[in-house]
Amino acid sequence: MTMTDTPSPMSRLGRMMVDNPLLPLIGLLILLIAVLAILNPGVLSMFWAGNTIKIAIPLAMLAACQTLTMLTGGIDLSVGTVATIAAYVTATLAPMTGVPPAIAVALACAVLVGLVNGFGVAICRVHPLIMTLGTALIATGCLLVYQRYVIATGVLIPDFLIWLGTGRSLGLPNSLVLFIPFAALVIWAQRRSGFGRLLYAIGANEAAARLSGVRVWQVHLTLYTISSVIAGVTGLLYLGQIKTASLSLALPLDLPSVAAAVIGGTSIFGGRGGFGGTIVGALILTVLTSMLTLMQIPEGGRRILFGLIILAVTALFIRLTERS
C-alpha cells in the first residue's frame, strides 16, 4: 500500500465517514423519516416519535452488547436468548417469591451465561460467534426444562416494569429513565474508563495489547459477563413493554441488534466504533422496520434486507479503511 499518492476527495470523504459516522447516520435517519412521511402523510407526530423511541430502546440496549463485544472483534449472539430467559424467569418466579428475588435470580442466570461465554472465549479461545451460539442453544434447552416446572404457577409482571416499558410522561416514554443513564454510562465507559480503552486496544491489535501487559482473558471474561447482564436488564424492560412472558420473547431482536451496531459504524473486526452511532443505528432500523411494515413486506423480506445491509455496510467499511 502506498502512502505517497494524494487522497482523492472520494477517499477523504470516506475517511471522514469512518472517523465520524454520526453525521451521515443522522442524515440517513432524517431521510428515512422524510420518505416515511411521504409514503404515509400525517404519520409524524409526537406520539409517533415517542413510540419509535420506545421500540428502539430495547434494540439499542441489545445493540450495546454487540457494540462492546465487537470493539474487541467479537460478537454476542446469545443476547436474545439471555433477554428472553431473564424476562421469563422474572415473570414466572414473581408470583412465588416476590419481585426482588425473581429479578435477582433472572440476573443471576444472565451472569451465568455470560461467564460461560467468557470462559469459552477468553480461556479456550473459541470464536465468540460459535461460543455464544452454543451457549444460546444450551440456555434455550434449560429454559424449556424450567418452563415445565413452572407451567402451573401463573405469570406476574411487576408493575414498575410495566410503568417503565409502556408508560409515558410528558409525551415521552418512561423507558428513557432507564436508557439515558445507561447510554451515558456506556459511552463514558468506552471513551473514558480504562476498561473501555482496553476494549479498543484488544480490538485494534490483540497481540500488541497482550505484549503491553493487558491480561486479555480477564477483559474478555468481564466483557461477556457485562454483555449478558445488559441483555438480562433489556429482557426485563422488554417484558414490561410486551407484557407477556413467552419462550421466544426477545429472540427476534438478535439479528437487528447486530445490524444496528454495524450500521452505527462499529467495525465487526474490532477497534473502531462506539455506542453513539449504535443508538442512531437502532433508530434507523426501527424507522426502516415501520416502513417495511407499512409496505407490507413479510418477515422473510425483512431478514433478507437486514442481512444484506450488514454485508453491504461491512464491505463498504473495508473499502473505505483500506484506501487510507
Added chain:
Amino acid sequence: MKRWIEANSWTLGLAALLVALLLATKLIQPGFGASGLDSLARAALPFALATVGMAIVVLAGGIDLSIAAMMAVASVTGAVLMAGASDAQAVLVVIAVLALGLAMGAINGVLIVASRVPDIVVTLAMLFVWQGVALLILNAPGGGAAGWLRAMGAGGVPLPGLGWLPRGIVFLAIVTALIWLPIRRSKLGLRLYAIGSDPMAAFRSGVPVGQTRIAAYALCGLFAALGGLSVTMGTGIGEPIPGPYLLASVAAVVLGGVVLGGGRGGLIGPILAVFILRTVRMDLTLLSVDPNVAAIVEGTIMVAVVMFGAVLATRGRRT
C-alpha cells in the same frame, strides 16, 4: 501398516468409540437391532450431510455459518415444488434443488472473494438472507415429498457378504463417494487442501485461490441442499426454520479431526463424529431422559468439543 495406523489414529479412535457406543446401546436396550440402526441412520442423515459440507469448507480454510439456513431453503423449495407433483416431476425438482444449493453456495463464495469481507461475517449475513428466503418461500412447515424420495431414507438394503445396512447409511456413502472422491483425486482436491493450509503459499504456486474458495463454498451449498432434501425425506414436509445443524456440524467437524483453520483432516472422521453424537442422543432417549434435558446434554457436549478443539488449535499454533 503401522504407519497407516499412526496416520489414521484419530479416525480409528473415533471408529472404536462409535463401536463402543453402539455396544453400550445394545446393553441399554437388548432389543436394539435393525430398526434401531435404521432410525439412527435416518436421524443422522441431515446432520451427516451438513457436516460433510462444513468439513469441505473448513478444509479449505473457511467456515460457512449459513449452512443450516441453506438447508432450510433447499428443504422448503423441494417440499413446495414436490407437493402434488408426479414422481417424474419430482426427479426434476430434486435436480433443481441441488442446482439451487450449488448456486447458493457459489453466491456465498463469490461474495467472500469479491467483497474481501472475512468469511465468518459474510456467511453470518447470508445466514440471515437465506433464512429470509426460506421464510418467503414457505411461512410455516408444509409442502410434500414424493413417495420414492421418502422411501429412499427408510428401510434397509441387503448387501451380499455384508449382511444388511440401513438405506440412510448407504445413501450417505454413495452420495459422498460420488461427489467427494473424484474431487479429492483431482486437481481441485489438492487445491482445496492447499488454500486451507496456506493461502499465500498456494497463491504463489499458481493456485487460483479465489476460484478454489468459490468451489469449496459451492460444494458446501450442494451438500447443504442434499441435507435439506434429506430433512424433507425424513419428515415429508419442508421446514423453514432450520434445526441446530450449524453448531452440530461445526462440533462434528472439530471432533472428526479437521482443524479449524484448514488444511488437515478428511471426511471419514467428521462422518464418524456425527454418528457418535447422534448415538449419544439416541442413548439418552433410550434411557428415557426428558428430550429437553437430552438437548441440553447434547449442546453441552458439542460446546465442550468445540472448546477442546479451540484449545488444541491454539496449542498447535504456538508450537
